[in-house]
Amino acid sequence: MTTYIIRRLLLMVPTLLGTTIVVFAISRMAPGDPVSLSMGPGGMLDAQRAADVRQARMHLYGLDKPVHVQYAIWLGRVARLDFGDSIKHHRPVIDLIKERLPITLVLNLISFVIIYAVSIPMGILSAVGRKRFLDRAGSVMLLMLWSLPSMWVGQMLIGYLCGPPLNWFPPAGLSSNDAGQLPFFPWLADRLWHLVLPVFCLTYAGFAYLTKLVRAGMLDNLRADYVRTARAKGLSNWAVIFHHAFRNSVIPVITIMATLLPAMFGGSVIIERIFSISGMGLLAFEAVTTRDYNVVMGVATIAGFLNLLGLLMADLAYAMVDPRISFEAVE
Amino acid sequence: MNGRSGVFKFFLFLFLGAIILLQVLSMIQADRLYEQLNSLIGRLESHDTSRPAWSAEKTIATTSPVHGEYPGDEGDWLVFVEIGEPRTLNPISVESSLESRDICSRNIIETLFYYDQDYDGVKLEPVLAESMEVSKDGLEITVKLKKDIWFSDGVPVTADDVVFTYETMMNPEIDAADIRNYYENVKQVVKIDDRTVKFIFKELYWKTIESIGLLDVLPRHIYRFSDPKQFNNRRSNPVGSGPYLFEKWEVGQQVVLRRNDNYWGKKPKIKKLVFKFITNSSAALQALRSHDIDTMEPSSEQFYELSKDEQFKKDFNMLLYWRPSFGYSYIGWNEAREFFKDRRVRLAMTCAVNRQAIVEYIQKGYGKIVTGTFYIYGKQNDPNIKPWPFDLEKAKQLLDEVGWIDHDGDGIRDRDGVPFEFKLSYPSGNETAERIIKMIKDDTAKIGVDVTPDPVEWSIFLERLNRRDFDAAFSAWGGTIESDPYQIFHSSQIQGRGNNYVGFNNAEADAIIEQARRALDPDKRYALYHRFDSILHEEQPYTFLITRPSYTLLDKRFENVKVHKLGIDSLEWYVPKDKQRYK
Numbered sequence: 001m002t003t004y005i006i007r008r009l010l011l012m013v014p015t016l017l018g019t020t021i022v023v024f025a026i027s028r029m030a031p032g033d034p035v036s037l038s039m040g041p042g043g044m045l046d047a048q049r050a051a052d053v054r055q056a057r058m059h060l061y062g063l064d065k066p067v068h069v070q071y072a073i074w075l076g077r078v079a080r081l082d083f084g085d086s087i088k089h090h091r092p093v094i095d096l097i098k099e100r101l102p103i104t105l106v107l108n109l110i111s112f113v114i115i116y117a118v119s120i121p122m123g124i125l126s127a128v129g130r131k132r133f134l135d136r137a138g139s140v141m142l143l144m145l146w147s148l149p150s151m152w153v154g155q156m157l158i159g160y161l162c163g164p165p166l167n168w169f170p171p172a173g174l175s176s177n178d179a180g181q182l183p184f185f186p187w188l189a190d191r192l193w194h195l196v197l198p199v200f201c202l203t204y205a206g207f208a209y210l211t212k213l214v215r216a217g218m219l220d221n222l223r224a225d226y227v228r229t230a231r232a233k234g235l236s237n238w239a240v241i242f243h244h245a246f247r248n249s250v251i252p253v254i255t256i257m258a259t260l261l262p263a264m265f266g267g268s269v270i271i272e273r274i275f276s277i278s279g280m281g282l283l284a285f286e287a288v289t290t291r292d293y294n295v296v297m298g299v300a301t302i303a304g305f306l307n308l309l310g311l312l313m314a315d316l317a318y319a320m321v322d323p324r325i326s327f328e329a330v331e
Numbered sequence: 332m333n334g335r336s337g338v339f340k341f342f343l344f345l346f347l348g349a350i351i352l353l354q355v356l357s358m359i360q361a362d363r364l365y366e367q368l369n370s371l372i373g374r375l376e377s378h379d380t381s382r383p384a385w386s387a388e389k390t391i392a393t394t395s396p397v398h399g400e401y402p403g404d405e406g407d408w409l410v411f412v413e414i415g416e417p418r419t420l421n422p423i424s425v426e427s428s429l430e431s432r433d434i435c436s437r438n439i440i441e442t443l444f445y446y447d448q449d450y451d452g453v454k455l456e457p458v459l460a461e462s463m464e465v466s467k468d469g470l471e472i473t474v475k476l477k478k479d480i481w482f483s484d485g486v487p488v489t490a491d492d493v494v495f496t497y498e499t500m501m502n503p504e505i506d507a508a509d510i511r512n513y514y515e516n517v518k519q520v521v522k523i524d525d526r527t528v529k530f531i532f533k534e535l536y537w538k539t540i541e542s543i544g545l546l547d548v549l550p551r552h553i554y555r556f557s558d559p560k561q562f563n564n565r566r567s568n569p570v571g572s573g574p575y576l577f578e579k580w581e582v583g584q585q586v587v588l589r590r591n592d593n594y595w596g597k598k599p600k601i602k603k604l605v606f607k608f609i610t611n612s613s614a615a616l617q618a619l620r621s622h623d624i625d626t627m628e629p630s631s632e633q634f635y636e637l638s639k640d641e642q643f644k645k646d647f648n649m650l651l652y653w654r655p656s657f658g659y660s661y662i663g664w665n666e667a668r669e670f671f672k673d674r675r676v677r678l679a680m681t682c683a684v685n686r687q688a689i690v691e692y693i694q695k696g697y698g699k700i701v702t703g704t705f706y707i708y709g710k711q712n713d714p715n716i717k718p719w720p721f722d723l724e725k726a727k728q729l730l731d732e733v734g735w736i737d738h739d740g741d742g743i744r745d746r747d748g749v750p751f752e753f754k755l756s757y758p759s760g761n762e763t764a765e766r767i768i769k770m771i772k773d774d775t776a777k778i779g780v781d782v783t784p785d786p787v788e789w790s791i792f793l794e795r796l797n798r799r800d801f802d803a804a805f806s807a808w809g810g811t812i813e814s815d816p817y818q819i820f821h822s823s824q825i826q827g828r829g830n831n832y833v834g835f836n837n838a839e840a841d842a843i844i845e846q847a848r849r850a851l852d853p854d855k856r857y858a859l860y861h862r863f864d865s866i867l868h869e870e871q872p873y874t875f876l877i878t879r880p881s882y883t884l885l886d887k888r889f890e891n892v893k894v895h896k897l898g899i900d901s902l903e904w905y906v907p908k909d910k911q912r913y914k
Contacts, residue, residue: 032790
């Protein structure tokens with residue numbers, strides 16, 4: 001097991017390196033550059049001056065060097081865990097990520113908990129009552145939710161629930177104007193009240209997938225011989241479902257949790273835009289559209305790393321929960 | 332390991348997740364306590380220094396403000412909305428954006444002079460300065476500062492601060508390339524005494540005087556630096572002499588300013604200014620409806636829809652007014668392309684664009700056709716020039732004259748075997764642009780010209796303009812009350828990455844632009860610009876499209892809201908005691 005982990009970890013290095021090379025190459029190949037973007041079409045009184053200023057700023061950011069040299073410099077810095085400064089914000093990339101990550105984490109954490117808390121019971125219920133009303137109605141409902149585009153749902157929710165006459169939820173932001181003066185619990189309530197709609201938009205489409213996964217697993221197991229044996233033994237329905245069928249069908253669900261690691265880190269551009277939340281999604285999106293190379297590279301590298309780590313964890317989790325899989329045998 | 336431990340671990344993870352969440356919450360709580368404490372301490376400290384250190388001799392200024400106050404009751408907040416979060420609140424940084432200026436200028440940072448809001452030309456009213464004296468040859472101006480003025484921390488504003496700001500801006504290692512351009516023509520800035528500064532110019536240029544007038548004055552004792560990086564990295568905590576103080580910047584959410592009770596000048600009535608960041612304009616409108624924000628600038632369509640909503644109009648003022656900053660939209664014809672070399676072709680294209688329809692159908696009737704590059708209600712613009720009418724017959728005739736005739740009968744004109752087909756580039760994601768361009772495509776098809784709409788991502792769009800790699804481009808310029816067309820229409824700006832990317836080259840226009848730059852007498856200048864305007868009208872380097880009024884939706888509780896010739900001014904507003912919403 002240990003050798004396997006070490007080998008996987010060592011394998012991560014070239015994979016990560018390859019990822020960064022690809023992202024680096026793509027971002028540099030995209031037309032336009034951060035300097036001319038920030039200079040915009042106007043503001044320059046004189047063409048010669050504009051060219052000089054441009055040159056000076058390209059030099060300042062090291063963009064006038066050949067691309068492979070730039071990559072080497074970048075790699076050298078990253079090896080020292082320094083992701084460099086954002087060209088747009090004039091601040092260390094890591095600071096920007098630190099600023100945006102908490103809200104993204106909170107949103108994702110709440111959403112995932114809700115998705116799991118709803119989907120697992122739903123899956124079990126619809127498997128147990130297969131082809132009966134609850135299963136059918138539930139499937140239709142979830143599939144309908146799954147197929148609604150979140151940008152439309154978000155706009156509709158804002159349009160109908162946020163203004164007069166209903167005024168149920170705030171349309172934007174994370175806290176009310178006077179939130180700074182509130183004591184802790186009212187403040188927390190205010191924050192949660194602001195999170196309701198974004199969380200709803202992040203979750204509703206996720207139910208279908210997970211519910212179907214649990215339902216399929218449960219169905220496979222409920223038909224299995226050992227379940228029939230258990231029933232024949234005279235075990236209660238409850239014991240059969242939870243002690244036998246559920247425990248086996250939850251394996252794939254647990255293992256896909258490992259892939260949540262990178263998912264926690266990334267935000268949703270659409271949801272963040274609609275609800276004016278400045279999280280990781282908008283950071284990455286804006287970095288791409290403004291060619292803020294260091295931020296693009298920083299986010300991509302961290303996301304890539306977490307992805308690889310998540311995959312490793314998923315494989316290990318398989319071995320942990322499923323005794324049929326063992327990495328020792330591979331040796 | 333067996334299945335039981337797998338399930339057990341699953342719930343263990345959930346449990347751990349919950350614990351982490353609680354931990355995060357308690358950390359946030361600790362942070363908030365710390366912040367509140369800090370702001371309390373900050374407030375106490377600023378109270379201590381609220382009286383200028385030198386006040387002993389100048390007590391009159393602080394005890395009874397000589398400059399008076401705006402009328403109305405004190406109190407309440409004014410909550411603005413910003414479409415994006417500013418990258419910096421450093422007023423002279425290159426990264427300073429529209430949002431940064433909305434927040435800082437006039438509220439926190441003050442200038443030497445500011446435009447007279449009720450005059451439709453450049454007329455500078457003293458702010459920090461008392462007077463400006465222009466030498467006979469126009470190459471030197473002497474600015475005298477007011478007597479009793481101080482920064483928010485009580486330190487007096489002196490000539491040293493003015494010189495410091497200028498020198499910082501001109502320091503090549505400071506990230507102020509954009510703003511530096513406006514002061515390129517300044518040779519030297521000399522401090523005469525504590526209250527007097529002399530600016531010496533390289534050459535005569537009317538715009539430089541305006542730029543000097545609009546010079547931000549930064550407190551030297553606060554912004555002083557030994558390493559330029561120190562200044563460049565100073566993004567927050569702006570300090571100046573203005574009527575508001577910076578209170579806090581909550582990343583991703585808002586910037587809050589509070590009133591400077593120790594302000595040297597005319598005090599505004601509103602206690603707090605809040606700038607909320609809302610990226611989604613329909614969410615902003617909902618926030619306005621539910622009184623989360625107090626004012627916003629809607630799109631033409633939103634304004635049109637709301638103007639029919641009686642309920643809305645009961646709670647909100649709908650202001651419609653003209654101001655120069657909006658600018659105009661246009662289509663630039665790349666004269667380096669064979670198609671657009673001849674002025675008659677460009678004129679034909681203009682005649683084929685139904686600008687009146689754009690105003691009516693796309694702008695919902697709110698808008699005006701522009702004929703030139705100047706602000707339509709400014710003194711530079713020649714109001715006698717009438718826009719070319721939408722006239723397909725004339726367009727056809729002009730194209731025939733130049734030799735663009737449909738020889739092969741395929742419905743598209745051609746000359747020397749080249750069909751008249753070109754791409755019209757525009758920044759993608761701009762819905763208005765897209766609709767305008769579709770209209771243009773339909774109309775030009777009727778005169779045998781094939782236009783391919785070409786949406787391009789903004790960064791690539793800019794790059795293409797800079798490299799002159801386009802046929803025709805839809806874009807827009809922002810405006811000022813008086814502008815200098817040198818940057819976009821002088822032939823020297825065709826080279827390199829200048830802004831004359833259509834390649835407009837006209838000897839007479841060049842001469843007029845140069846002459847007007849040296850004309851300090853406004854009337855003489857206006858006459859020259861009128862002449863320039865008519866050259867543009869004849870030559871049509873651009874098809875000038877439209878400009879539109881500005882709209883502001885404002886909560887009805889605000890009073891003393893006036894529309895000036897240059898727009899609205901929130902410093903004048905107040906809320907009567909019984910209508911105040913915030914404490």
